[in-house]
Amino acid sequence: MGWAFLTLAGMFEVVGVIGMNKVSKHRNLQSFIILFGGMIMSFGFLSQAMKTLPMGTAYAIWTGIGTVGGTLVGIFFYGESNDWKRILFISMVLAAAIGLKLIS
Template structure:
């Protein structure tokens, strides 16, 4: 169950990043609420998951999901570069996350 909660923590992290992007593009109440709600739910889920998972592993997975999710969101929804090297490093982050999961 902690792994599922950690996945949600990462997803909410991406929601918070989307809020930051919206604040940058067009600051309004909705953008600030998206940012605040994403961040709050992300930290709440991370905190809950860390009750069962080692802190280092949980934090690394959470940041990995946020990094990969934010990068892919930027690439597919906001026209950021889809260069092969970016995809390679996303794969490396994902491989590291899987490795941490296998060791935990």
């Protein structure tokens, strides 16, 4: 169950990052709700995941999901660069996360 909570935590971190982007462009109530709602849910699920998973593994996976997810949202929805080097390093983050899952 810890891995399911961790996956949800990472997904909500991406929602929080989307909220940060929205707040930086439009300071309105909806943007702040997305930001704070995403982060509150993310930290809540992360704390649940850390009840059964080692702290270092949980934190590394959580930040990895947020990093990769935020980058992919930027590429697909905000027109950020999709240079092959960015894709290579995103793949390396994913490989590290998969490796941590396999050894945990």
